[in-house]
Amino acid sequence: xxxxxxxxxxxxxxxxxxxxxxxxxxxxxxxxxxxxxxxxxxxxxxxxxxxxxxxxxxxxxxxxxxxxxxxxxxxxxxxxxxxxxxxxxxxxxxxxxxxxxxxxxxxxxxxxxxxxxxxxxxxxxxxxxxxxxxxxxxxxxxxxxxxxxxxxxxxxxxxxxxxxxxxxxxxxxxxxxxxxxxxxxxxxxxxxxxxxxxxxxxxxxxxxxxxxxxxxxxxxxxxxxxxxxxxxxxxxxxxxxxxxxxxxxxxxxxxxxxxxxxxxxxxxxxxxxxxxxxxxxxxxxxxxxxxxxxxxxxxxxxxxxxxxxxxxxxxxxxxxxxxxxxxxxxxxxxxxxxxxxxxxxxxxxxxxxxxxxxxxxxxxxxxxxxxxxxxxxxxxxxxxxxxxxxxxxxxxxxxxxxxxxxxxxxxxxxxxxxxxxxxxxxxxxxxxxxxxxxxxxxxxxxxxxxxxxxxxxxxxxxxxxxxxxxxxxxxxxxxxxxxxxxxxxxxxxxxxxxxxxxxxxxxxxxxxxxxxxxxxxxxxxxxxxxxxxxxxxxxxxxxxxxxxxxxxxxxxxxxxxxxxxxxxxxxxxxxxxxxxxxxxxxxxxxxxxxxxxxxxxxxxxxxxxxxxxxxxxxxxxxxxxxxxxxxxxxxxxxxxxxxxxxxxxxxxxxxxxxxxxxxxxxxxxxxxxxxxxxxxxxxxxxxxxxxxxxxxxxxxxxxxxxxxxxxxxxxxxxxxxxxxxxxxxxxxxxxxxxxxxxxxxxxxxxxxxxxxxxxxxxxxxxxxxxxxxxxxxxxxxxxxxxxxxxxxxxxxxxxxxxxxxxxxxxxxxxxxxxxxxxxxxxxxxxxxxxxxxxxxxxxxxxxxxxxxxxxxxxxxxxxxxxxxxxxxxxxxxxxxxxxxxxxxxxxxxxxxxxxxxxxxxxxxxxxxxxxxxxx
Numbered sequence: 001x002x003x004x005x006x007x008x009x010x011x012x013x014x015x016x017x018x019x020x021x022x023x024x025x026x027x028x029x030x031x032x033x034x035x036x037x038x039x040x041x042x043x044x045x046x047x048x049x050x051x052x053x054x055x056x057x058x059x060x061x062x063x064x065x066x067x068x069x070x071x072x073x074x075x076x077x078x079x080x081x082x083x084x085x086x087x088x089x090x091x092x093x094x095x096x097x098x099x100x101x102x103x104x105x106x107x108x109x110x111x112x113x114x115x116x117x118x119x120x121x122x123x124x125x126x127x128x129x130x131x132x133x134x135x136x137x138x139x140x141x142x143x144x145x146x147x148x149x150x151x152x153x154x155x156x157x158x159x160x161x162x163x164x165x166x167x168x169x170x171x172x173x174x175x176x177x178x179x180x181x182x183x184x185x186x187x188x189x190x191x192x193x194x195x196x197x198x199x200x201x202x203x204x205x206x207x208x209x210x211x212x213x214x215x216x217x218x219x220x221x222x223x224x225x226x227x228x229x230x231x232x233x234x235x236x237x238x239x240x241x242x243x244x245x246x247x248x249x250x251x252x253x254x255x256x257x258x259x260x261x262x263x264x265x266x267x268x269x270x271x272x273x274x275x276x277x278x279x280x281x282x283x284x285x286x287x288x289x290x291x292x293x294x295x296x297x298x299x300x301x302x303x304x305x306x307x308x309x310x311x312x313x314x315x316x317x318x319x320x321x322x323x324x325x326x327x328x329x330x331x332x333x334x335x336x337x338x339x340x341x342x343x344x345x346x347x348x349x350x351x352x353x354x355x356x357x358x359x360x361x362x363x364x365x366x367x368x369x370x371x372x373x374x375x376x377x378x379x380x381x382x383x384x385x386x387x388x389x390x391x392x393x394x395x396x397x398x399x400x401x402x403x404x405x406x407x408x409x410x411x412x413x414x415x416x417x418x419x420x421x422x423x424x425x426x427x428x429x430x431x432x433x434x435x436x437x438x439x440x441x442x443x444x445x446x447x448x449x450x451x452x453x454x455x456x457x458x459x460x461x462x463x464x465x466x467x468x469x470x471x472x473x474x475x476x477x478x479x480x481x482x483x484x485x486x487x488x489x490x491x492x493x494x495x496x497x498x499x500x501x502x503x504x505x506x507x508x509x510x511x512x513x514x515x516x517x518x519x520x521x522x523x524x525x526x527x528x529x530x531x532x533x534x535x536x537x538x539x540x541x542x543x544x545x546x547x548x549x550x551x552x553x554x555x556x557x558x559x560x561x562x563x564x565x566x567x568x569x570x571x572x573x574x575x576x577x578x579x580x581x582x583x584x585x586x587x588x589x590x591x592x593x594x595x596x597x598x599x600x601x602x603x604x605x606x607x608x609x610x611x612x613x614x615x616x617x618x619x620x621x622x623x624x625x626x627x628x629x630x631x632x633x634x635x636x637x638x639x640x641x642x643x644x645x646x647x648x649x650x651x652x653x654x655x656x657x658x659x660x661x662x663x664x665x666x667x668x669x670x671x672x673x674x675x676x677x678x679x680x681x682x683x684x685x686x687x688x689x690x691x692x693x694x695x696x697x698x699x700x701x702x703x704x705x706x707x708x709x710x711x712x713x714x715x716x717x718x719x720x721x722x723x724x725x726x727x728x729x730x731x732x733x734x735x736x737x738x739x740x741x742x743x744x745x746x747x748x749x750x751x752x753x754x755x756x757x758x759x760x761x762x763x764x765x766x767x768x769x770x771x772x773x774x775x776x777x778x779x780x781x782x783x784x785x786x787x788x789x790x791x792x793x794x795x796x797x798x799x800x801x802x803x804x805x806x807x808x809x810x811x812x813x814x815x816x817x818x819x820x821x822x823x824x825x826x827x828x829x830x831x832x833x834x835x836x837x838x839x840x841x842x843x844x845x846x847x848x849x850x851x852x853x854x855x856x857x858x859x860x861x862x863x864x865x866x867x868x869x870x871x872x873x874x875x876x877x878x879x880x881x882x883x884x885x886x887x888x889x890x891x892x893x894x895x896x897x898x899x900x901x902x903x904x905x906x907x908x909x910x911x912x913x914x915x916x917x918x919x
Contacts (some may be wrong), residue, residue, distance in 0.1 A: 001218075002299075005530060009217070010488070012192055013192055013200045014116045014162040014201075014202070014219040015162070015189070015192075015194065015199040015201050016189060016190065016191060016194075017162075017191055017832055018189055019163065019164045019187050019201070019217075021221065022148075022162040023164070023217055023219055026145055026146040026217055026218075026219065027144035027146060028148065028217060029148075030148060030164050030215075030217065031130075032130060032132065032133035032148075033129065033130030033131050033132070033133070033148040033149075034130075034131060034132075034144070034146050034147055034743030035131070035132050036131050036132050037741075038146075039131060039146075039147065040141070040327075041622065042144035042146060043142055043144050044144065045250065046144055046145060046221060047221075047600055047906065048141040048142070048221075048222065048522075049140055049142070049143040049158070049159055049221060049222050050140075050141050051140050051222065051227070051228055051231045053224065060379055062621065064675065068613075071219060072075065073208070077907070078868055080778075081443040082551050088336025088728075089596070095494065095754045098829045100603065102596055103297060103594075104584035105834060111187060112848070114856070118680070124745070125140055126138065126139060126140060126141065127139075127143060127149055127158035127159075128139050128150040128151075128861050129143065129147050129148065129149050129150070130148040130149075130150070132145075133149060134549070136667050140158040140159075143158055143159045143218055143221055144218065144221060145218050145219060145220065145221060146217065146218060146220040146370060147217070148164070148216070148217050148607045149158075149161055149213075149215070149216055149217075149218060149303040150214075150215055151169075151203065151210060151213065151214045151215045151216070152208065152211070152212070152214075153210075153212060153213070154206055154208050154209060155208075155209045155212050156206065156207070156209070156862060157171070157203045157205055157206065157207045157208075157209065158205060158207050159218045159220065159225060160202065160203070160204050160205050160218070160220035160224075160225045160226060161201055161202065161203040161214075161216030161217065161218060161219065162201060162213070162216055162217050162219050163186070163187050163202065163205075163214055164183060164184045164187065164215045164216055165213075165214060165215040165216075166186050166187055166213075166214045166216060166445065167209070167212050167213045167214065167442070167641075168212035168213075168442035168443055169184075169185040169186075169209070169212035169213060169214040169445075169885065170182040170183065170184055170209075170211040170212055170411070170443075170445050171183050171185055171187065171203055171207050171208065171209050171210060171876070172207060172208040172209075172210045173196075173197065173204065173207045174339065174641075174642055175206060175207065175642040175643040176196060176204055176206070176226060176227070176569075176619075176642065176644045176646060177197040177569035177642075177644065178259055179198055179428055181199065181347070181412060181413065181510065182210045182411060182412070183200070183212060184201045184443070184445040185201070185203065185212075185445060186201060186446055188200045188201050188445070189201060192199070193453045193594070193597075195313075195569075195594075195616045195618065196569075196618055197569050197616060197902075198227065198616075200445060203216055204225065204226045205220075205221075205226065205227045206226075206227040206643060207226040207227075209706065210411070211396075211410075211442075212410065212442065212444075214469045215491065215777060218483055223478055224315040227643060227774040229619070229644055229662065230619050230644065230646060231620065233845055239742050240355055249574050250734050250767070251768070253290075253352070258916050259292055261398075262639045262743055262785050263285050263288070264293075266285050266288070266715060266718065267281055267285045267717070268553065269283060269718065270284065270285070270379055270718055273857060274721060277834060282465050283729060284714070284718075284724065288710070288714055288715075288731065291712050292707055292708075292710075294387035294612065301696055301699070301715055303744065303747045304692055304695050304696050304699065304746075305326060305780065306321065306550050306746035307691060307692075307748060308325035308326070308688055308689065308691070309325055309769045311688045311691075311889075312325065312672075312684075313857055314673055314678040314687050315681055315684040315685065315688065316675045316678065316684075317656075317673075317675075317679040317681050317682070317685035317688075318659065318672065318675055319671065319672050319675045320671050320672065320673065321671040323671075324672050325652045325688070325692050325886075326689055326692050326693050326696065327635065327637075327653050327671075327689065328637060328653040328654055328672070328685050328686050328688070328689030329686065329688075329689025329690035329693040330559070330594075330635045330689070330693065330760060330761055331562060331635050331636070331637045331653070331654065331686050331689070331760060332563065332634045332635050332636075332760040332856050333562065333563045333564075333565060333629050333635070333636045333637070334557060334562055334563070334564050334565070334636075334637045334638075334639070334682060334686075335565045335566075335567050335622075335625065335626060335629070335633045335636060335638045335639070335640060335648070335652070336564060336565070336567070336580060336638075336639045336682075337565055337566075337567065337639050337640045337642075337645060338544075338566050338567075338570055338575060339480060339544060339568065339569060339570070339641075340579065340641055340661045340677055341550075341639050341640075341658060341677065341678075341679050342547065342550045342554075342566065342675065342679050343544040343545060343546050343550075344364060344365055344544060344545055344546075344547055345415050345544060345661060346364065346366055346408075346415040346416075346417075346544065346545075347363035347412040347542050347544055348361070348363070348364050348365060348421040348542065348543055348544070349361050349391075349416045349417060349419070349509075349540050349541070349542055350509060350541055350542065350543050350545070351504055351507075351509060351540070351541035352372065352384060352386060352387060352388075352420075352538060352539070352540055352541075353538050353539040353540075353541075354387060354481075354484060354537070354538035355376070355383065355481035355482060355483060355489060355502070355503070355536070355538070356381070356383050357375075358371075358375075359372050359373060359380065359384055359886060361373070361420055362375050362423075362425055363419075363423060364545045365406065365419075365545075365790075366399055366406040366407065366408050366418075366419050367401075367406045367419065368399075368406070368413050368419050368423055369423075370423050371423050371424075372384055372388070372420070372423055372424045375596060377483070377540040379667035380424055380425075381538070382482075383538065384424065384538075385425075385426070385482060385514070386420045386482055386537050387423060387482075387514055387537045387538040387540070388417075388420055388423075388424040388426055388456055389421070389426060389431060389594055390466045390468065390514040390515070390537045390824075391417035391418075391420060391468065391514060391515055391540065392417060392418060392426060392431055393429055393431065393432070393435055393454055393464075393466045393667050394423035394441050394451070394452045394466040394467065394468045394514070395413035395418060395420060395439075395448055396408030396410055396411070396414060396416045396768050397409060397411055397415045397417075398410060398415075399415055399418045399419065399849055404579075406419075411870055412613055413510070413512065413542055417540070420540070422590075431476070434457040435454035435455065435456070436454060436455050437452055437453065437454055437455040438454060438455055438463065438522070438523075438525075438527050439452070439453040439524070439525045440452050440453070440523070440526075441526055441611070441808075443469065445508075446475070447469075448470040448473040449468065449470065449473050449474060449477075450465055450467070450468055450469060451465065451466065451526055451531065452456065452465075452466050453465055453466075453520060453523070453526050453530075454466065456518075456522075459578065461520075461521070461522060462518055462519050462520050462521060462522060462635075463518075463519040463522045463523065464516060464517075464518060464519070464528055465516060465517040465518050465519060465523070465526065465534075466514070466515075466536060467514070467515045467516070467517075467531065468512055468513065468515075469513060470512075470513065470540055471497075471501045471511045471512065472498075472501070472505055472513075473512035473513070474496060474512075474513030474514065474515050474534075474536070474825075475492075475497055475501075475513060475536065476532075477531055477532065478492055478515050478517060478534045478535065478536040479532075479533040479534065479535070479564070480492050480535050480536070480537070481493075481497075481535065481536040481537075481538075482535055482536065482537050483594055488535045489872075492536065494806060497510050497536070497539075500539060501513075504539060505573060506573060507541070507573075507577050508543065508571075508572070508573050508574040508575070508576060508577025508578060509541035509542055509543045509574070509577070510538050510541070510542045510543070511539055511540070511542075512539070512542070513536070513538075513539055514536075514537040514538055514539070514540065515534035515535060515536050515537055516534065516535055516537055517530065517534045517535060518591045518647070533626070536623060538835055540893050543577070543578075544578075544582050545581075546578055546582050546867040547678065547680070548680065549678060549679075550679040550680060551581070551582055551583060551679075552584060552680065553679050553680035553682070553683040553684075554582050554583050554584060554679070554906075555583055556581070556756060557683050557685050557686070559756065559757065559759070559823075560686070560757065560759070561758070561759035561760050562686065562757040562758070562760060563612075564582075564584055564610070564636075565584070565608075565612055565614065566578070566579050566582075566584060566612065566613045566614070567613075567614040567617055567621075567622050567638075567648075568613075568614070568615055568617065569615075569616060569617055569618075569644070570615060570616070570617040571615060571616065572590045572613070572616065574611045574615075575590060575615040576590050576613055576615075579612055582896075584613070585612045585613040585829075586746060587800070588612040589612055589613065590611065590612075590615055591607055591609045591611040591612040591613070591614050591615070592614070592615050592616045592617075592772055593614070593615070593616045593617045593621045594616070595607065596617065596624055597621070601628075603622060604625070604628040605628040605629070605631050605632050608628040608629050608632075609632060615757060618644070618908045619644045619646075619647050619648070622638075622640075622644070622645065622647070622648035623647050623648050623651055625648075626651050626652050627651060628652075630653070633762065634762065635653045635654075635760065636652045636653050636654075637651035637652060637653065637654045637655075637656055637660070637682065637686075638651070638654075638655050638656065639653075639655075639656040639657070639674075639679070639682060640656075640658070640662070640666055640670075640848060641656060641657060641658035641661050641662035641666050641677070642662075642666060643666065644667075644671040645657075645666050646666050646668075647669075648868070649670045650667060650670075652880060654671050654672060654674070655670035655671050656668055656670055656671075656672045656673075656674060656678040656682055656685075657669070657670035657672070657673045657674070658674055658719070658813060659673045659674050659676070659677060660676070660677045661673040661677055662677070662748050668840050672685065681897070683756075686756075687751070687755055687756055690755050690756070690758075691749075691750075691751040691755060693761075693848060694749070694751070694752065694755070695746055695747055695748075695749045697769075697772070698744060698746045698749060698823055698824065699746045699747065700767065700768070701772050701773065701775060701823050702742070702743060702746060702816075702819060702823045703739070703743055703773075703821060704768075704776050705775055705776045705778075705780055705783070705819070706738070706779070706781030706783070706815075706819065707735070707818050708776055708777075708779070708780030708783075709779060709782070709783025709784055709787070709812070709815070710726065710734065710735075710783075711779045711784070712781060712784035713726070713784040713787040713788065714726060714731075715727050715782065715786065717786055717788075720789075722802065723791065723813060725787050725788065725790075725791050725808045725814075726787075726808060726809065727805065727866075727867060729865070729866055729867070730805060730808075730809050730866055730867075733809065733856065733866060734813065734816075737813075737848075737849060737852050737853075738813065738849065740817050741845040741848045741849050741852075742816055742817065742845050742846075742849060743831060744845070745820075745839070745841040745842050745844075746820075746823070746843040748839060748841040749812035749839070752825060761850035772901075778890075778893070780891070782886060782889070782890075783815050783886075784810070786811065786815055786882050786886065787811065787812060789806050790807055790811045790878065790882070791804055791808060793807075793878065794807055794808075794875075797875065798870075798871075799875065800869065801871075802867050802869045803869035803871060803875075805867070805868070806856075806857055806868040806869050806870075807871055807875055807878065807879065808869060808870070809856065809866075810853055810857060810871070810876065810879040811851070811878060811879040811883075813849055813853055813879070814879040814880050814882055814883030815882055815883050815886050816866070816883075817846055817849065817883050818882075818883035818884060818885075818887035818890075819887065819890065820842070820884040821842075821887050822890040822894070824889055826843070838869045855883055856868060857870060857871055857876075859871075860872050
């Protein structure tokens with residue numbers, strides 16, 4: 001045997017070459033296969049038929065990578081500064097937060113690395129192969145190009161095969177193409193640029209043989225297979241940083257620069273201009289730096305995201321990576337797979353056409369709920385009953401019911417025919433008893449029909465021949481058509497039937513034709529002569545119907561300014577019809593995989609933005625479309641369930657996999673898994689993501705101004721030569737008790753009205769909006785003025801410095817409580833009263849601060865530790881009075897700004913609902 005197989009001339013793919021030419025190029029023998037020695041030699045040359053192990057990072061590498069974050073750096077700096085000041089408890093708490101965050105990140109990354117392993121698990125461990133002229137069982141890993149492999153129903157294809165023989169062979173290629181209908185296979189040669197779903201002469205590694213038998217020559221193994229290419233794409237995609245993490249990192253770097261510059265300038269001023277001892281100045285500056293840096297922010301953000309995870313889980317969205325919660329809230333485009341996500345993934349007989357007219361079958365899926373309805377609600381006549389009976393008898397599928405859920409065993413379209421027969425009032429078991437099967441011609445892509453022969457019920461002696469198949473093929477076998485009284489016409493109007501076929505197909509439905517023939521005698525088998533002069537029973541249109549809840553969810557998404565695009569391996573007409581029913585657009589624009597191939601990288605973003613449907617797509621097409629949308633600044637959520645979806649799921653800003661029908665590869669590549677495989681759950685998760693982002697911004701809007709108030713108050717005292725209102729220890733006390741109570745409760749805030757009426761925020765939107773910057777300045781100055789007013793009050797009352805500082809700490813905590821109630825609502829009317837009612841979490845936090853402040857003021861050991869003094873009732877009441885006054889002032893400011901329309905956050909959002917639609 002020659003040394004090695006050669007490539008096809010000019011790299012012509014095997015599906016575009018005749019089987020004999022592929023066998024010749026692979027230097028093998030179609031009848032005997034490879035010799036064992038040659039197979040062993042090729043295994044050494046080509047390597048095993050497995051997907052490579054991805055490069056794995058060690059536990060220590062993943063752990064160390066968690067600290068490459070500006071905010072985590074701030075935490076470590078804060079811990080070091082707290083330790084320098086001798087506040088070891090603070091230092092230990094901060095280090096604990098850093099450690100927990102790092103451990104969570106390591107665990108999440110470990111799960112993500114399982115994506116490649118899930119792809120490798122799709123390969124079956126053994127395959128039947130011809131070696132040295134004899135069939136034998138070989139390890140899948142030992143298959144090589146040129147091997148001749150035998151496949152049958154139930155097998156998973158072990159390598160990419162060019163089919164040499166195919167007998168009624170049908171293969172489920174959904175994990176590669178996304179199509180809900182099994183692919184009919186033959187040995188036919190197709191064009192070199194044919195989409196993967198149209199390559200009838202190929203069987204691809206990892207796909208499942210649904211029916212029939214076949215023989216093929218291996219043309220690709222391991223990484224060179226279609227599934228191997230997907231694995232390579234998946235491994236080459238770099239994980240994206242979520243919008244929130246990008247903003248936090250950018251914000252952290254900016255804050256670090258500000259803190260460093262301000263600390264150096266303040267230290268120099270305190271020593272040189274005010275004559276403070278350098279050690280006292282250093283301790284004050286260090287305390288201010290610790291106070292200025294929001295060291296609790298990462299912990300609060302993590303908790304906020306975790307709460308979002310729990311809320312999403314209650315709405316059937318299981319989050320595998322915490323940042324995906326917030327990313328969902330920023331989503332501006334949802335790219336959804338069709339089958340099983342937007343549709344039920346259950347074929348349904350919807351339209352019936354006979355020579356006498358049209359009928360519609362109600363109900364969806366395989367459940368026999370519904371009926372066959374004629375215009376005017378007339379009961380089905382003999383013609384419709386005969387059409388339904390033909391679909392029942394010429395059928396190899398079975399329907400079973402378990403727990404109210406109906407499942408099909410066999411071809412999905414045959415399962416739909418059984419459900420149709422039940423809706424028409426036929427009893428499947430009784431019909432089979434009355435018409436026992438005598439012979440069968442299985443469906444084959446070569447002749448494009450299936451035929452069954454049945455005995456007629458006694459006392460009749462003849463037989464009933466039933467044929468179903470491609471409508472054009474069935475039509476060519478017919479001489480007349482059935483009338484509504486059960487008689488056959490004498491003439492078949494073929495152009496009219498062709499028009500009916502085209503009309504059903506134009507609506508995106510798959511069409512089958514049905515015919516029958518009464519034979520006067522009962523033959524033992526079907527002969528070629530029996531297949532002529534048939535009577536056309538009619539046509540049936542099949543569709544995988546859209547989920548009703550998906551239609552409502554699409555409307556909700558569009559009202560929230562989120563574009564919804566369907567990316568599917570299905571045919572363009574089918575996808576367009578489903579898109580119109582879902583409401584993706586009034587007249588959906590469809591682009592095919594060929595259109596994507598023809599578009600340059602510069603032109604593709606415009607096409608991706610314009611089209612609502614992408615049909616006949618490959619994994620590369622999906623990946624290019626997602627990247628094109630991202631290049632325009634879109635935050636893309638991608639849904640999918642097959643191996644073909646895994647690369648685009650990983651590339652998207654947030655990948656959403658199906659929990660029930662999704663492959664493990666898709667689940668591992670995604671950040672979110674839907675436990676109910678329902679598009680509506682994605683929109684619900686987007687709602688929760690927006691709530692999470694709102695709450696994170698409320699945490700920032702509360703934390704930064706309150707920390708700024710401390711800094712401004714102390715800096716003002718240094719600049720103006722006044723007595724410092726707070727000691728370093730007291731600054732740390734305020735930060736410690738309020739960050740763990742008041743700052744934390746904002747993570748539990750319920751959603752405000754109109755969350756899904758706002759447009760998506762831009763991906764590059766700054767973390768600090770103009771309103772938040774205004775609030776940082778205003779609140780910081782307001783708090784600083786209030787603190788110095790309290791200092792003046794204490795001096796005039798003769799309280800002494802320590803008692804006055806005690807009152808300052810209490811007043812500052814009261815100001816923070818008042819501001820907390822103000823910051824809770826930004827998008828609703830009568831905000832003051834809504835905010836003051838508070839949630840249980842808010843009220844518990846306020847109570848905790850009050851208890852801690854009483855201990856701070858009146859317990860002897862706290863007085864010793866923080867240099868505090870007890871206060872009289874009249875002095876103590878100054879604190880809550882200031883807090884209430886601050887809240888009223890800030891509510892008045894908010895109402896004025898809203899009336900002026902200066903800031904988007906303060907513009908009134910409408911009520912929830914489908915409302916306006918996105919363009």
